[in-house]
Amino acid sequence: MPIAGYDRQRFRRYALLALLCLAWPAQADLAEGKARAKMCAACHGIDGLSKVADAPNLAGNGELYLSRQLQAFRSGERKHPQMSVIAAGLSEQDIAAVAAWYSAIKVSVELPE
Template identity: 50%
Template sequence: MMRVAIAVALAAGMTGGASADPAAGHEKAAMCATCHGMDGIGTNPEVPHIAGESEIYLMAQLRAFRSGERQHQQMSIIAQSLDDQDIRDLADYYASIRFEVTVPDY
């Protein structure tokens, strides 16, 4: 029970209490599409797939790029232009993407 309360408190702190808008995130994702694709699947082997990632994880990473805690030539610049609502919306959009994984039968 304590873990659930901690997880809920952490999630509320990460989102700042404001609700995310995945439709707005979809529109904002146009700036991400060159590398991550609108579907969240990286278009280059050096670009991570972000489709279906945890919203909390995605928000934390975008905030780390924005603050300079995490560095990347392009992501650091892009994240500087994002406010907290942009980050919530983008994270919610990419977290809402679902895909299927098929493990081969050997």
């Protein structure tokens, strides 16, 4: 049946297009997050692993947790001499992007013997 074959092909094309539309924003967000995380890298690393003694690792933390902490630093609800200044300059979009980046980093752990 040529009609059914044609419909199936058209369905596949639309399904692929729909998948691309769903995947595209997530990819764009991550690239944006990685670019913005450059301003965090001196302390937290681009890989989310702390580079200075008093900064925590961010890699693999929950996206919601990370963005809530950044919002708390920005609003003054949470205070720290360095983070409060840094967070004050972040937009909602910056926060979403860096939280998406650091939460997407996969971490593995090794328990001590």
